[in-house]
Each structure stands twice: as C-alpha cells, then as structure tokens.
Amino acid sequence: MAEPIYTVASDSETTGEDRSAPIFPEIAVGIDIGTSQCSIAFWNGSQVELLKNTRNQKIMRSYVTFKDDTPSGGVINELSHEYDMLSGAAIFNMKRLIGRVDTDPVVHASKSLPFLVQTLDIGVRPFVAALVNNVWRSTTPEEVLAIFLVELKMMAEHQLKRPIRNVVLTIPVSFSRFQLTRVERACAMAGLQVRLMPEPTAVALLYAQQQQQQAVHENMGSGSEKIALIFNMGAGYCDVAVSATGGGVSQIKALAGSPIGGEDLLQNTMKYLLPNVESIFSHRGIDEIRRMGLLRVATQDAIHKLSFQSSVQIDVNLGNGSKLCKVLSREEFEMVNSEVFEKCKNLVNQCLHDARVGIDDLSDVVVVGGCSNIPKIRSLLMQKSKKKALYEGMNPLEAAVSGAALEGAVASGIADPFGSLDLLSIQATPLAIGIRADGNSFIPIIPKNTTMPARKELVFTTVKDNQSEALIVVYEGEETRAEENHLLGYFKIIGIPPAPKGLPEITICMDIDSSNMLRVLAGARLPGAHHPATPFMEVKMPTVDDGHGWCAEALHGKYGAAMDLVSLQKKS
Amino acid sequence: MVSNPTRPMVGLSCKAATTKGPDYYKLLSVSSGCNASGEEIKRAYRAMALQYHPDLVCDPLLKEQSTKMFVQLNAAYKTLSDPVLRRQYDDSMMGLNNGYSYERRGFEVDRTVWQRQILELKRRSACQRDRSVSWGGRMRARNYSEC
Structure with missing residues (x-):
C-alpha cells in the first residue's frame, strides 16, 4: 500500500469523494428507460445481449401500477391486457415529466394521460397521482423511474448471478443538467451508480463497433473516417446526432434534440378523431379515465397499423352511448402531424449545420427508436440525405441499449481478445x-x-x-x-x-x-x-x-x- | 501585435486555451508536421484519443492528468482539422519564429511533451503494477478501495 499518490492539484481534493473508488470496478450494464418502453443489455464476454423478463420480453413497457400500498412496474408485473391501464392506477410517460415544472408546455401536454397530472402554473413540480381505491396516491417521476430501475436490477442480478451496481443509462439530448440530477436521484434511490449517455451517442458507439468489425473483417486496417447521421425518435423525445467514426472511435460532432415524439403524434391524432376530446375528459372521474384510456389504446393501435397499411378502420365504444367509427388514412395522419414532422426536419437541418457537414459527406443515415417505422419519418430522412436507403445494420428498438452496454464494458476497462471493445465514444456538450x-x-x-x-x-x-x-x-x-x-x-x-x-x-x-x-x-x-x-x-x-x-x-x-x-x- | 504577450491568468490552469505556445503537430504526434494531410491528422487524433481519453484511463489518480492532456489534444485538433484555422495557425507559427517568442514556444513544446511522457510512464507503471501483483492481491486491493 506504499504506492505514491500523485494528486497535487487542490481542485481534485474537493471532489475526492467521487473519485476515490474506480467508477466501474465491474462491468456496467446498459439500461434504456424510454417514455413508453424499457430494456437492459450487458456484455456477455463476446457481444452485447439483451435480457428477457419472465414473459420472454426483451422490450418491456415503462409503466408502474399502484395497488394498495405496493407499486409494481412493467418489468415484472403481469398485465393481462393493455386495457388494465384504464383504471387510473397505472402511471406512465414519466420520462417526459422528470425534472420539469408545472409551467412547462410538455407538462401541460401530459394532462390528457389517463391518471392525474395537475398544474398550478407557479413553477413547482406538477401534482402527479394514481387512483388507488378511489383515493389519489401521489407520486413523482423519480419514484416511478426508481421502480423500473429496481425491477431491472433485480431481474439482471437474478439472471447474471452477480450484484449490479453500475449502469450506463441513456438519456435524451435535450435533458438539462437539472433533469440529469433528477435521473441521478432516481438511480441513487435504486442503489445504482450511473453514467448517463445521450441516446444517439449510444447508437453512434454501436455504429462505430459495427464499422470497426467490418473493417477488420475486410482487412482494411482502421479504415477511413465515416460520417453518420443518427436519428432517434421514441415516444417522448426526438434526438439527432452527427458522428465521425474511424478506428473504433466515435466522435460526436453535433447534437440536437427536442421533447417531441410518438406521444405528440398520438395526441394530435386523438384530437383529430375526437375534436372535443379535452372537454369530454375534463373531470377526471373513473369513467373519464376509462374512456380516455380506450381512445388512447385504439388510436395507438391505428397508428401502428398505418406504418404498414395505407388506411385503418377505427371502431371503439367509448361508453355512455358514444361510439367512434372512422376510417383514418395515412395521408390524414401525416397532415394532422405535419408540424411534428416539420420539427423533426428542422432538428436534422440544425444538427447537420452545427456539425458543418454536407449531405454528400454522409456515409450512412441511421434511423432508430419507436417511431423509426413510420413511413413519413423514413422518407423525410431519405429525402433530406438524398439517399436511396437507410442504414440496415441494427435493430431500431435495441440500438440505444446495446450502445449503452458497450459503453459500460469499455468504461469498465475490460479487454476483448478480438478487439471488439477497442472503442471510444468522444462526447460533446448538447447545450x-x-x-x-x-x-x-x-x-x-x-x-x-x-x-x-x-x-x-x-x-x-x-x-x-x-x-x-x-x-x-x-x-x-x-x-x-x-x-x-x-x-x-x-x-x-x-x-x-x-x-x-x-x-x-x-x-x-x-x-x-x-x-x-x-x-x-x-x-x-x-x-x-x-x-x-x-x-x-x-x-x-x-x-x-x-x-x-x-x-x-x-x-x-x-x-x-x-x-x-x-x-x-x-x-x- | 506582439505587444500583449501571454498574460497568465493567475490561479487558473486554463492556459491550454489561452496561450499561443504549444506546437499542435507535436502534441498530436503528427510526424510530417505542417505538411501532414487532413486524413493523417484525423488518424493521429484518434490514436491519441485512444491513449489519453480519461474514459479509458482506469486509474483514478491519472484521470485528472489525462483529462488535462485530452483537453489540449482537442484544442490542437480543433485548429488543425479546420483548413482556415490551420492556415492561420501555420502562419502565426512561422511569424513567431524569432527571438523571445521562439524561446517561449520552445519551452511550451518541451513542457507538453514532457507532461505527456510523464503521464505515459505513470500509465505504464500502473498497468505493470496491476499485472505483477497476484490475483488475490488485486482482489484485496479492490476490496480495500471499495471500503
């Protein structure tokens, strides 16, 4: 123990408590908690693998149900049907609310969710509550996030047969540092030490690994630099990154992000289908919550179908004698959401501009996230990049969590005999x-x-x-x-x-x-x-x-x- | 132009960003100096990043130093990877090539190279320390550090 200590600078002393132990004494797992779905991945010694829950799902739903006093999340909790979320006892979409105050437009847009989100517009955290035995049980986004984390942690510990203490958690680009502290607080509640990684940069790292393996495979040495445009849109957030990749190093040249996502597409479509939707559900009684949930489930279903067919029949009984019967075409869906798509385009333009990259410089366009199947999103990116095809090399729902698991393995300092972990992600400030x-x-x-x-x-x-x-x-x-x-x-x-x-x-x-x-x-x-x-x-x-x-x-x-x-x- | 020589900000070690001193080519270990191609500079930066990025330095005692080193590498790369900034930089280095300024510059180069060598030596000794100790010793050290 007589090793010399080299620290001389006084500024490291003030933060010494954070540095005294190595940040990753063991391999960190990667976790992606999305607005609507979550997943966990780990480095299994040769590659990244996603864990499955007892229902054999790799992609689990991000919600928590409050029953009596014990909340349980979508990782372990067995929900028989989507309609279980109609009771007002299920809380979801919390990633959109974390670290936001009640003057934030994003919080206001969350008021149509089938539970209680109340705002007083004074700059404090909103009142969020689930209906349990006819009583509003208040909760916070941090609590909900911590419940997911605990469940994912337990699941991983059970399957990997080792304690999990370190995670790499993906976050949206547009999160402020204040929001990051809320996420860190949730991780602390779950007993986890966390490293936060913007979602598209995790995807960029996975891309870097794939390019590196390909270069080694084709015996090209470290290959030349490739510029990739990464577009990641989920239920709550849209993120864009431009990365320069070569020799396993992924350097982020620019980031852009905004809290727009599938949830906005859903709400716009709901308003289009039922124009007086807000007045119908203004009372927040058990019936309103139920009907709000029914409309939500039916609309969600329709939007999914519109990715593969040009029109969809919606038939939903909203109770109280009101029934919604309508055919929704893809054109209508795109028209209703033109503003959202316009915002996506602006984010891409901004990111390319900030990265000082021309369209001709782009080697690949990677589109991932829950919205990546939407034809309009795909055509928008192909048009913008003047490409005939998008990058096909990764599963759009697993890319971010896989990248996070790679970062966990790299930062843990383990070496891979085949060089699969000779990677580096060089980050840039998002704001x-x-x-x-x-x-x-x-x-x-x-x-x-x-x-x-x-x-x-x-x-x-x-x-x-x-x-x-x-x-x-x-x-x-x-x-x-x-x-x-x-x-x-x-x-x-x-x-x-x-x-x-x-x-x-x-x-x-x-x-x-x-x-x-x-x-x-x-x-x-x-x-x-x-x-x-x-x-x-x-x-x-x-x-x-x-x-x-x-x-x-x-x-x-x-x-x-x-x-x-x-x-x-x-x-x- | 030279009337306002480097005025160090007392108490702050932000010199990398403010002094005109360091030879960016040497810093990035570009052997062909100012004749290097853009691709060579990119390659050199990536190689240096893989060596000095604090994420890849596991010893917490060396993190601080590698962070400083990496911040300098970035300043160098930012200038040399931009054709306009690079030309300006090349011109200014030619212009500074006399008298007092030259000596200052020489000192800065020596200092950064020296810093890098020290860091590399420490890194190596840290690696060797890890390897030479038995598995049990490593585990004990780890448990100790976690307490």
Missing part, C-alpha cells in the same frame, strides 16, 4: 453553458457541441464604480435571453477591489470533467496584479433544487443591476 451578463443576455462560456471533457473561460468586468460584489447566475441552453434558458444555479463573488467600472477582471472558468460534472470557478483581480484579489470560488453545478424556477426573477427583483457583469472586450 451551451454560460452566465447572465451584458444586461439580460445569456453569454455562453462552454458553447454547444464542445468536445468533453472541456475547460473554457471568459473574462467579465463590473458595471458600477467600486462595485464590490458580482452575482454569477449560471444557465444552460441556446436562447439569447438569459431567463429563457435552464437555470443551473447562482452564487456571488465578494471582495472585488474598489476600482472604476470596467477595470476589474472577473474570470469565469467552466470545467466539465470526464464524469460530466460541471464546476464553475470565479475570481476577480485588477489588471497588472499578479494575484487574484479574492481566492477563486469553485462551485459544483447545478445547485438549484425543486421549485426554484422563480429564483432568477426574485434575484432580479431584489438586486436589480447592482451586482451585474458585462463581458470585457480585450484590447488587442
């Missing part, structure tokens, strides 16, 4: 991170699509003579106005030496380490001074907790511009 300055502007310090780990800094200055304090409000997002981005936290630096405005140099440095932890360092000094006037403050982000959506507003109300900053124009 810009910066501070509020120059009035009410968002000034990015780490821009979007910066390769991670990353470290960047900018210099700011004071707005008032003899200003001794400055407020650092950290945001994440892409909007120019600060308050339209996700608030991650705030702190103030004090003891700025007295000086005319515009003179002190306030350096803000942001650091994302290999475990994706964000730290913000801030310090002030006068030009020419060799030492900072105050010791550098180092703050881990995010620091805000639930229900703090109004903090930035309150800060502004209390302090006005008294502690503001502006960017310092460097004299050249």
